[in-house]
Amino acid sequence: MTTTTAGTVTSDDGTTISYREAGRGPGLVILHGAMQTGHSQIELARALSRDFTCYLPDRRGRGGSGPAGPAYGLDREVEDLGALLRATGAPYAAGVSSGAIITLRTALARPGLLRKAVVFEPPLNGSGARDHLPRLDRELAAGRIPAALVTGMKAARLGPPIFNVLPRALLELLTGLMLRNEDKGVAGDEPTFRELAPTLRQDLQLVAEAGGDLTVYRPVEAEVLLLGGTRSPAYLRAALAGLERVLPRARHVELAGLDHSATSNAVRRGRPERVAEEIRGFLTGS
Missing domain, CATH: 3.40.50.1820 (Alpha/Beta hydrolase fold, catalytic domain)
Structure with a gap:
């Protein structure tokens, strides 16, 4: 080691x-x-x-x-x-x-x-990231972490193809289940997505700024x-x-x-x- x-x-x-x-x-x-x-x-x-x-x-x-x-x-x-x-x-x-x-x-x-x-x-x-910033800010301010993570994934376009056709409410539900699973320690020493969710704002801002x-x-x-x-x-x-x-x-x-x-x-x-x-x-x- x-x-x-x-x-x-x-x-x-x-x-x-x-x-x-x-x-x-x-x-x-x-x-x-x-x-x-x-x-x-x-x-x-x-x-x-x-x-x-x-x-x-x-x-x-x-x-x-x-x-x-x-x-x-x-x-x-x-x-x-x-x-x-x-x-x-x-x-x-x-x-x-x-x-x-x-x-x-x-x-x-x-x-x-x-x-x-x-x-x-x-x-x-950059343009795609900028479009998602207002919604992300509202969701983070309201403490709606699953919703903010879904917004971040849509902005980054990193989800599987099915991500684009599932209803947003279902995506938020599935994301919430993932977060609760992480809260049980299944990720080991990895930082959890719940802990890091507020930093999404920084990264979307960077992408928007870079253009x-x-x-x-x-x-x-x-x-x-x-x-x-x-x-x-x-x-x-x-x-x-x-x-x-x-x-x-x-x-x-x-x-x-x-x-x-x-x-x-x-x-x-x-x-x-x-x-x-x-x-x-x-x-x-x-």
């Missing part, structure tokens, strides 16, 4: 960012996506730990990190990742979903800070590995294909049979060892 330690850094606005650390070798920051904390890719970090020192931050508003704050937005997330990269000297970062958007924006806004970046399925479809203009990433200097699964939604695969055409130093790899959960721990249907193979090969040049 790889030993995991904890640490903190202070971002530009004074917010504390907590992180886990595991492994040895060159530094690699693994930045989680929506409905996750740093723990959500702990098995991916362990699979990479013999070759890299992996840093797993809790993005602001989650886990051991400070609050999102009133001025929350993509700039704050870029500052947080930048603070961790500077403090640890890590030359590499791997971003998952909304974390991939942050990783790309950091490579764009902080040239020279990252030598290589891994980008796993960034949801670059869909991929040409803004053309100046990125870092080498970029674009990763995605063949079973992921079409719009995520299309974003990776678009980035491949825009980024000057990009390599695109499709993981056969995997989907948007691929980087997650096994209890969340992830295949971290398979993802680790691609990341290791890209970062080591093998």
Whole structure:
């Protein structure tokens, strides 16, 4: 078992960012996506730990990190990742979903800070996310967590096809049953969806803010590995294909049979060892 330690850094606005650390070798920051904390890719970090020192931050508003704050937005997330990269000297970062958007924006806004970046399925479809924000805000304010999770899934377009035809009332009922099952501890050490539901607002805001203009990433200097699964939604695969055409130093790899959960721990249907193979090969040049 790889030993995991904890640490903190202070971002530009004074917010504390907590992180886990595991492994040895060159530094690699693994930045989680929506409905996750740093723990959500702990098995991916362990699979990479013999070759890299992996840093797993809790993005602001989650886990051991400070609050999102009133001025929350993509700039704050870029500052947080930048603070961790500077403090640890890590030359590499791997971003998952909304974390991939942050990783790309950091490579764009902080040239020279990252030598290589891994980008796993960034949801670059801002308009759809923006449309769902008012409803999500109302549901969270009313404490209607199952309803908010359904809204988040519809915004992210990550549910199975049947998700689009089932009545919303039934979807909320099924989501409530899932939450109650999680409350019994079936997810082990995983952060629960009930705990993380309020952070959906942050991730939808990020996606809305990032928009869909991929040409803004053309100046990125870092080498970029674009990763995605063949079973992921079409719009995520299309974003990776678009980035491949825009980024000057990009390599695109499709993981056969995997989907948007691929980087997650096994209890969340992830295949971290398979993802680790691609990341290791890209970062080591093998």
